[in-house]
Amino acid sequence: MKQQQYVDLLVDALLDEGFTLDESLKLIQLQEKYEEQLLIEETNYHRFVRWLVEHGRLSDW
Numbered sequence: 473m474k475q476q477q478y479v480d481l482l483v484d485a486l487l488d489e490g491f492t493l494d495e496s497l498k499l500i501q502l503q504e505k506y507e508e509q510l511l512i513e514e515t516n517y518h519r520f521v522r523w524l525v526e527h528g529r530l531s532d533w
Contacts, residue, residue: 486496524530
């Protein structure tokens with residue numbers, strides 16, 4: 473429910489800025505995909521750092 477309210481607020485804000493409904497929905501979808509990609513990259517980064525630590529390639533001193 474909260475997610476839908478958030479999307480509705482985003483759509484309203486984008487409509488106020490002159491975007492069409494279709495453009496607003498596409499922008500929101502693009503933002504969601506971008507955020508998902510960032511999470512995947514962050515997860516891969518953390519796996520790599522953990523591997524470096526486990527294999528003695530990186531330490532905290």
